[in-house]
Amino acid sequence: MTGADVAGVVVVGGGQAGFSVASTLRACGYDAPVTVLAAEPHPPYQRPPLSKKAHTGPVRVELVPESFYRDRDIDLRLGDGAVALDPAARTALTRSGTRVRYDHLVLATGARNRPLSVPGSHLPGVHALRSLDDALTIGRALTTARDVVVVGGGFIGLELARVALAGGARVTVLELAGRLLGRAVSAELEPILRQRHERAGVRILTGTAVRSLEGQGRIERVVTEHGALPADLVVYGIGAVPRDELARQAGLAVRDGVLVDERLRSVTDPHVSAVGDCARHPHPRADGPVRLESVQNAVDQGTLVARRIAGSAAPYENLPWFWSDQGDVKLQIAGLRRSQDEVRVVPGDTAERLAAYAFRDGRLVAVETLNWPAEHLAARRTLQRGTPVSTADLAGTTLNALLRAGRTPEVRR
Numbered sequence: 419m420t421g422a423d424v425a426g427v428v429v430v431g432g433g434q435a436g437f438s439v440a441s442t443l444r445a446c447g448y449d450a451p452v453t454v455l456a457a458e459p460h461p462p463y464q465r466p467p468l469s470k471k472a473h474t475g476p477v478r479v480e481l482v483p484e485s486f487y488r489d490r491d492i493d494l495r496l497g498d499g500a501v502a503l504d505p506a507a508r509t510a511l512t513r514s515g516t517r518v519r520y521d522h523l524v525l526a527t528g529a530r531n532r533p534l535s536v537p538g539s540h541l542p543g544v545h546a547l548r549s550l551d552d553a554l555t556i557g558r559a560l561t562t563a564r565d566v567v568v569v570g571g572g573f574i575g576l577e578l579a580r581v582a583l584a585g586g587a588r589v590t591v592l593e594l595a596g597r598l599l600g601r602a603v604s605a606e607l608e609p610i611l612r613q614r615h616e617r618a619g620v621r622i623l624t625g626t627a628v629r630s631l632e633g634q635g636r637i638e639r640v641v642t643e644h645g646a647l648p649a650d651l652v653v654y655g656i657g658a659v660p661r662d663e664l665a666r667q668a669g670l671a672v673r674d675g676v677l678v679d680e681r682l683r684s685v686t687d688p689h690v691s692a693v694g695d696c697a698r699h700p701h702p703r704a705d706g707p708v709r710l711e712s713v714q715n716a717v718d719q720g721t722l723v724a725r726r727i728a729g730s731a732a733p734y735e736n737l738p739w740f741w742s743d744q745g746d747v748k749l750q751i752a753g754l755r756r757s758q759d760e761v762r763v764v765p766g767d768t769a770e771r772l773a774a775y776a777f778r779d780g781r782l783v784a785v786e787t788l789n790w791p792a793e794h795l796a797a798r799r800t801l802q803r804g805t806p807v808s809t810a811d812l813a814g815t816t817l818n819a820l821l822r823a824g825r826t827p828e829v830r831r
């Protein structure tokens with residue numbers, strides 16, 4: 419073990435949020451050391467493209483060229499993640515045995531896939547997708563797979579189902595719950611989305627639990643409570659759990675994510691922040707502290723923490739938004755909907771377009787759209803500004819039309 423060196427900001431995690439912290443610090447003129455401890459061997463990259471197509475060869479998903487880090491004096495230590503923290507001494511211990519000192523530590527460790535705990539889940543031909551290396555493994559398997567079973571009808575499962583279908587495989591999605599996408603999309607939109615996937619050729623079995631995965635030496639079938647399905651490839655996406663173990667072991671407050679305040683500082687240690695998938699933060703649009711898994715959240719939280727370290731005092735209030743490309747379906751969500759909100763589904767100007775407006779106490783709080791990027795952008799503009807839009811304002815019209823006609827209440831004033 420070597421003695422502690424460096425100080426300034428140490429970021430643990432070289433993903434979307436960690437990159438956002440390091441790059442924004444330099445963009446803000448922060449001139450103390452910036453060190454990124456990254457567990458993966460790859461420089462920071464985007465994960466969304468990994469599930470939108472089959473990858474078999476070199477994948478260009480890195481966020482910036484490696485020269486970016488050199489030019490900005492960002493010390494990116496690939497393959498040398500943190501294995502322990504010592505908050506009292508303000509040091510992080512890395513896998514290689516180096517102790518790194520910090521003035522401020524930012525945890526940006528992301529999430530890991532929830533494991534599929536059934537017999538046979540370790541058979542060859544059974545995969546989950548999180549990293550670039552996973553994407554290459556699945557992409558290669560897809561080139562020969564004929565019967566693909568996707569376990570989990572969430573965003574990543576549905577995206578992969580459509581990728582497999584486009585590659586010519588027979589595809590079945592198994593979902594334990596009675597509907598797709600859990601509570602992530604409204605109950606009103608879910609049947610429409612399901613119908614589009616079924617129309618394209620995906621077989622969807624909801625309310626179906628996987629009992630075991632079976633095969634001689636590799637996957638051959640998936641056994642469910644309703645019978646067995648042939649499978650030469652199984653991919654599962656049944657949710658993610660935050661990588662908060664470093665924080666927990668270091669005695670920081672953790673509850674399904676590192677607990678942070680409205681400025682994303684650990685609630686127990688002012689020298690530590692957490693951002694992205696691993697952070698649970700109070701958000702003015704949510705009921706209680708939330709943990710969000712999206713690019714928007716990772717980028718915006720990283721930016722906020724970097725600006726805070728560089729002197730800004732703003733709390734984190736950015737509008738959550740999200741997208742998922744599932745074959746010919748582009749799903750986009752702006753705002754945070756709660757289960758008791760009133761949802762109104764409105765057809766768009768073409769058969770493929772659709773919007774679901776969610777109202778709370780008669781006021782618009784979230785918008786889900788299918789294949790309608792312009793309405794999604796209008797929703798983001800309206801909700802981020804806090805422009806009040808009532809059920810009556812949106813009767814028989816769209817947000818875009820309201821904005822264009824200058825008929826939103828804000829514009830009317």
Ligand SMILES: Cc1cc2nc3c(=O)[nH]c(=O)nc-3n(C[C@H](O)[C@H](O)[C@H](O)COP(=O)(O)OP(=O)(O)OC[C@H]3O[C@@H](n4cnc5c(N)ncnc54)[C@H](O)[C@@H]3O)c2cc1C
Pocket residue numbers: 430431432433434435436455456457458464465466467468469498499500501526527528529547548549574661664693694695696710711712713714716739740741742743
């Ligand atoms: C396949 C896939 C598709 C997605 N598609 C979309 C999409 O379409 N739209 C969208 O908005 N979001 C999407 N997401 C979610 C989005 O990518 C994440 O929310 C975002 O990457 C979170 O950023 P992060 O930095 O918090 O975590 P990550 O990007 O996961 O980065 C965390 C990094 O920290 C590293 N790490 C963990 N522990 C340590 C340690 N102890 N020391 C050092 N490093 C460590 C991890 O190895 C990882 O590299 C997708 C995610 C996946 C997996």
